Amino acid sequence: MLAYVLRRLAWGAVTVVGVLFFLFLVFFAVTDPDDIARRALGEKAMPEVIEQWKANHGYDKPLWPWQDLDDNLFFDHYSRMLTFQFGKSDSDNVPIRERLADGIGPSLALTLPLFAMSLLLGVTLSLFVAFFRETYIDRMGVFLAVLAMSISILLYIVGAQYLVAKVLRWFPISGFDSDPSVILRFLALPILVGLASRVGSDVRFYRTVFLEETNRDYVRTARAKGGGEARVMTRHVLRNALIPILTNVVLAIPFLFTGSLLLESFFGIPGLGSLMVESIQNNDFSTLRTLVYIGALLFVGGQIATDVSYALVDPRVRLG
Amino acid sequence: MRAVRRRGARRALAAGLALAAALACACTNNPYPEADSDEKVYYTSFVEAPRSLDPAVAYDTTAHAVTGNVYGTLLEYHYLKRPYELIPGLARRVPERRELPDGRIAYRFELRPDLLFHDDPCFELSGGEGARTRQVRAADVAYQLHRIADPAVNSPVVQKFSNIAGFRAFSKALAARREEEPEFGRRPLREQYRAVGPIDGVRVEDARTLEIVLSEPYPQILYWFAMPFTTPVPWEAVAYYDGEQGRDRFADHPVGTGPYRLVTYDKRLEIVLEKSPNWYGIRHPEWDAPGATYPSEGEPGDREAGHLRAASEPLPFIERIEFRREKESIPRFNKFLQGYYDVSGIIKESFDKVIQNDRLSADMKERGITLSKAVNPSIFYLGFNMTDEEVGAPAGERGRKLRQAMSLAVDTRDWLDVFLNGRGVPAQTPIPPGIFGYDEGYENPFRQYDPERAKALLEEAGYPGGVDPETGQPIELTFDTYQTSSEQRLRNQYFVNAWRRIGIDVEIAATSYNRFQEKVRDGSYQLFFWGWIADYPDPENFLFLLTSGMARSVSGGPNTANFQNDRYDRLFERMKTLPNGPERLEFIREMLALLERERPWIELFHREDYTLYHGWLSNVKPFGMSYPMLKYYDLDPAERRAMRRAWNEPVVWPLYALAGLGVMVVVPGVVTFLRERQ
Numbered sequence: 001m002l003a004y005v006l007r008r009l010a011w012g013a014v015t016v017v018g019v020l021f022f023l024f025l026v027f028f029a030v031t032d033p034d035d036i037a038r039r040a041l042g043e044k045a046m047p048e049v050i051e052q053w054k055a056n057h058g059y060d061k062p063l064w065p066w067q068d069l070d071d072n073l074f075f076d077h078y079s080r081m082l083t084f085q086f087g088k089s090d091s092d093n094v095p096i097r098e099r100l101a102d103g104i105g106p107s108l109a110l111t112l113p114l115f116a117m118s119l120l121l122g123v124t125l126s127l128f129v130a131f132f133r134e135t136y137i138d139r140m141g142v143f144l145a146v147l148a149m150s151i152s153i154l155l156y157i158v159g160a161q162y163l164v165a166k167v168l169r170w171f172p173i174s175g176f177d178s179d180p181s182v183i184l185r186f187l188a189l190p191i192l193v194g195l196a197s198r199v200g201s202d203v204r205f206y207r208t209v210f211l212e213e214t215n216r217d218y219v220r221t222a223r224a225k226g227g228g229e230a231r232v233m234t235r236h237v238l239r240n241a242l243i244p245i246l247t248n249v250v251l252a253i254p255f256l257f258t259g260s261l262l263l264e265s266f267f268g269i270p271g272l273g274s275l276m277v278e279s280i281q282n283n284d285f286s287t288l289r290t291l292v293y294i295g296a297l298l299f300v301g302g303q304i305a306t307d308v309s310y311a312l313v314d315p316r317v318r319l320g
Numbered sequence: 321m322r323a324v325r326r327r328g329a330r331r332a333l334a335a336g337l338a339l340a341a342a343l344a345c346a347c348t349n350n351p352y353p354e355a356d357s358d359e360k361v362y363y364t365s366f367v368e369a370p371r372s373l374d375p376a377v378a379y380d381t382t383a384h385a386v387t388g389n390v391y392g393t394l395l396e397y398h399y400l401k402r403p404y405e406l407i408p409g410l411a412r413r414v415p416e417r418r419e420l421p422d423g424r425i426a427y428r429f430e431l432r433p434d435l436l437f438h439d440d441p442c443f444e445l446s447g448g449e450g451a452r453t454r455q456v457r458a459a460d461v462a463y464q465l466h467r468i469a470d471p472a473v474n475s476p477v478v479q480k481f482s483n484i485a486g487f488r489a490f491s492k493a494l495a496a497r498r499e500e501e502p503e504f505g506r507r508p509l510r511e512q513y514r515a516v517g518p519i520d521g522v523r524v525e526d527a528r529t530l531e532i533v534l535s536e537p538y539p540q541i542l543y544w545f546a547m548p549f550t551t552p553v554p555w556e557a558v559a560y561y562d563g564e565q566g567r568d569r570f571a572d573h574p575v576g577t578g579p580y581r582l583v584t585y586d587k588r589l590e591i592v593l594e595k596s597p598n599w600y601g602i603r604h605p606e607w608d609a610p611g612a613t614y615p616s617e618g619e620p621g622d623r624e625a626g627h628l629r630a631a632s633e634p635l636p637f638i639e640r641i642e643f644r645r646e647k648e649s650i651p652r653f654n655k656f657l658q659g660y661y662d663v664s665g666i667i668k669e670s671f672d673k674v675i676q677n678d679r680l681s682a683d684m685k686e687r688g689i690t691l692s693k694a695v696n697p698s699i700f701y702l703g704f705n706m707t708d709e710e711v712g713a714p715a716g717e718r719g720r721k722l723r724q725a726m727s728l729a730v731d732t733r734d735w736l737d738v739f740l741n742g743r744g745v746p747a748q749t750p751i752p753p754g755i756f757g758y759d760e761g762y763e764n765p766f767r768q769y770d771p772e773r774a775k776a777l778l779e780e781a782g783y784p785g786g787v788d789p790e791t792g793q794p795i796e797l798t799f800d801t802y803q804t805s806s807e808q809r810l811r812n813q814y815f816v817n818a819w820r821r822i823g824i825d826v827e828i829a830a831t832s833y834n835r836f837q838e839k840v841r842d843g844s845y846q847l848f849f850w851g852w853i854a855d856y857p858d859p860e861n862f863l864f865l866l867t868s869g870m871a872r873s874v875s876g877g878p879n880t881a882n883f884q885n886d887r888y889d890r891l892f893e894r895m896k897t898l899p900n901g902p903e904r905l906e907f908i909r910e911m912l913a914l915l916e917r918e919r920p921w922i923e924l925f926h927r928e929d930y931t932l933y934h935g936w937l938s939n940v941k942p943f944g945m946s947y948p949m950l951k952y953y954d955l956d957p958a959e960r961r962a963m964r965r966a967w968n969e970p971v972v973w974p975l976y977a978l979a980g981l982g983v984m985v986v987v988p989g990v991v992t993f994l995r996e997r998q
Contacts, residue, residue, distance in 0.1 A: 035833060046478075049476050094572070094587075140985070174351075265648075268647060274647075
């Protein structure tokens with residue numbers, strides 16, 4: 001087990017280094033330090049002001065090691081990330097650690113309840129339709145699930161903002177307030193949208209898992225022993241369907257911390273998801289690379305945790 | 321066992337009821353606390369957070385909306401009068417030009433007495449424990465000017481102050497000293513400035529008097545004293561807010577002298593300003609200072625428009641200003657329609673619903689919304705690279721006629737209607753309405769849409785039908801742009817089609833901004849689209865864009881057309897130092913005539929902003945430039961509350977209908993299923 005974890009960690013490190021390389025390559029293929037400076041200073045900034053800004057922010061160095069082996073942006077990029085020296089935002093000089101600390105709260109305020117509720121709703125609804133398998137409830141459930149997963153999340157967002165917030169006037173169209181007495185008012189709509197956009201695929205997936213389990217011998221045995229259908233579904237089927245559910249859950253957990261790009265952006269929630277969108281829009285390389293780096297670390301960590309959790313939950317799984 | 325089940329059911333029911341209750345409480349679309357609805361709070365939005373609130377650096381509209389309210393300026397603009405007129409702010413009067421014995425020009429500013437900074441703990445650095453404010457001194461303005469000159473501050477307007485005697489020398493000396501002695505660079509800024517400075521042309525004569533000496537005439541410098549760049553800044557704030565040990569950075573923590581002070585600064589969520597009790601207008605209403613009293617006179621029509629209703633009343637009227645972050649335009653506009661924002665622009669998606677026949681729609685009028693139109697002091701144009709062999713000065717008379725023909729082929733009014741919903745004034749010269757030198761009756765003979773005359777001119781130029789006789793092919797030109805969006809492509813394609821109609825083949829070369837800049841640096845471009853929004857309302861701020869000194873190929877300046885004309889330069893040098901009057905107008909007309917003939921630009925339009933206001937807002941007159949004038953605004957919170965209630969009553973019946981439908985669909989299925997299983 002230890003050898004497996006160490007091997008996965010080594011591959012994970014290679015993946016993260018690769019992600020940082022591609023980020024650097026892609027970012028500087030479409031932009032350059034002058035763009036970063038211009039975004040920070042404004043369109044009217046004169047060339048000498050731009051040069052001064054680049055010097056002040058370390059962007060006056062050549063990009064690649066073959067241009068200057070001792071002092072270049074590429075090595076600087078790696079040394080900063082690998083030593084967790086995130087530095088300051090290129091667009092407004094705010095320490096990036098501060099930004100991360102400020103953004104994690106709003107992100108989790110959205111993603112945690114959304115994650116818990118979508119899991120609960122997905123499992124409950126799929127158990128429900130699996131329970132009523134081969135009835136019109138099942139068929140209608142599958143139809144609605146396919147319909148729900150076919151609609152783009154953007155349509156859900158715009159539609160919900162129009163229908164729920166503008167026409168029905170139930171919740172604010174957008175905004176955020178961390179005050180516990182009003183936070184629900186701002187989170188209700190993005191959570192509803194998040195649920196609507198996820199529930200279709202969740203129901204489809206979990207229903208298949210549950211139906212597969214319901215055809216197994218142990219389920220037949222449980223029924224033969226006189227167990228009620230509801231008891232069979234919740235006590236036997238649900239428990240044995242845990243592995244695929246767990247895979248879904250553990251893989252999703254790291255991304256709770258990085259927030260939701262679209263929901264945060266469209267609903268004005270100042271989390272890490274919208275921070276990433278803003279850093280792309282603002283050519284803020286320092287913030288963007290930090291978020292990508294953390295996302296990569298969480299992803300790799302999540303993958304390893306998933307594999308390890310298989311072994312812990314299911315004794316049949318052996319890692320090696 | 322049954323008891324346990326009952327308890328479980330009860331708990332589930334309680335949880336369900338609690339969730340329903342929580343949702344019912346949450347069921348309102350009001351994004352603000354209820355208590356605020358009785359207060360004079362002005363709600364507006366921002367898209368991009370300010371990059372910095374350091375007044376030496378802040379140069380974007382959102383930042384100015386904050387710094388302009390938080391930092392008082394020595395001079396201000398008259399709220400109602402047009403053309404724009406400077407009035408005293410923190411200074412007692414607008415300084416007169418003074419010629420020194422050595423021939424240099426000086427302006428002497430006298431500060432008002434008893435001016436205080438906003439309350440802030442940074443003043444403990446100078447006043448000891450418990451000190452919260454201090455008097456504003458002329459040295460605070462001088463300190464800020466030294467900060468602008470400081471290369472480490474990276475002020476984007478450093479060049480504009482280079483006419484102050486010794487300004488550049490101070491910058492260079494400071495940078496050199498820091499490089500020679502790294503230890504020196506770690507000393508407090510004030511000490512560094514003292515050691516290297518002071519700037520020769522920034523003279524603190526006493527606690528309230530500051531003299532600015534210019535190395536060459538530049539009367540427009542006064543406009544810069546109406547901007548937050550030159551506000552008094554306390555050295556204590558810069559020293560204290562260094563971002564260390566949990567302290568804010570000065571760029572995020574302004575300590576000013578304006579009518580409002582910053583109380584909440586969450587860049588990604590909201591910015592809140594509150595009336596400052598330390599502002600001179602509140603502490604000394606008896607002064608009736610022009611910048612602290614609502615004006616009693618304006619331009620013709622202001623009285624009829626209701627702009628003088630609050631004449632002579634003390635400012636400000638609004639208690640608090642809340643800027644809420646709204647990145648997306650549709651939610652922002654919908655919130656305005658719900659009454660949660662007091663003002664709004666008009667989004668493209670709703671333009672036809674809001675504006676009908678160039679007027680506000682009946683639906684909007686019914687809601688008590690008013691529309692105001694204001695032409696920005698701006699110019700958007702198509703430029704020719706005047707160093708180019710084919711379209712520029714080297715092509716001589718042939719090139720000139722080609723430019724004139726291309727100018728005649730572009731129908732700006734149509735372009736504005738197609739792409740900007742008609743929001744813009746077709747430009748005849750670089751000078752926009754509201755700026756001295758603008759002549760409403762003037763029609764540039766080469767800015768009237770006339771394709772037939774354009775074809776004739778092409779023929780005169782030796783390109784009959786747009787064909788170059790040497791090659792037998794249509795003239796081929798390149799339109800360089802860094803705007804690659806599909807909408808921008810369509811906009812540019814319009815021009816290309818217009819030129820194609822007179823026989824000229826223009827190809828759009830869309831590249832990245834940097835590639836475009838490279839082309840500009842190398843001079844390998846022919847045509848481009850550009851725009852300029854003025855910093856201050858003076859013709860100099862437009863006509864300098866075509867001076868030789870500002871040519872991109874010479875100094876990297878904003879004269880991207882590389883127009884270099886000695887006569888134009890000489891006229892400009894004379895014009896810029898003259899006061900507005902007939903003599904200045906003569907020079908301007910002569911310069912415009914030169915541009916009319918030479919055609920380095922095809923002047924397209926001056927941008928026009930359409931702004932919507934709710935009926936509960938009063939004293940609103942669009943200002944045109946991005947100067948915050950919120951201290952003049954007033955609002956009626958009772959009317960706003962009533963309208964918000966009327967417009968935002970939640971509609972709950974669909975919730976019950978949905979629940980009923982769910983029950984109707986699911987219950988029969990469940991019942992049938994259970995019956996079958998039994």
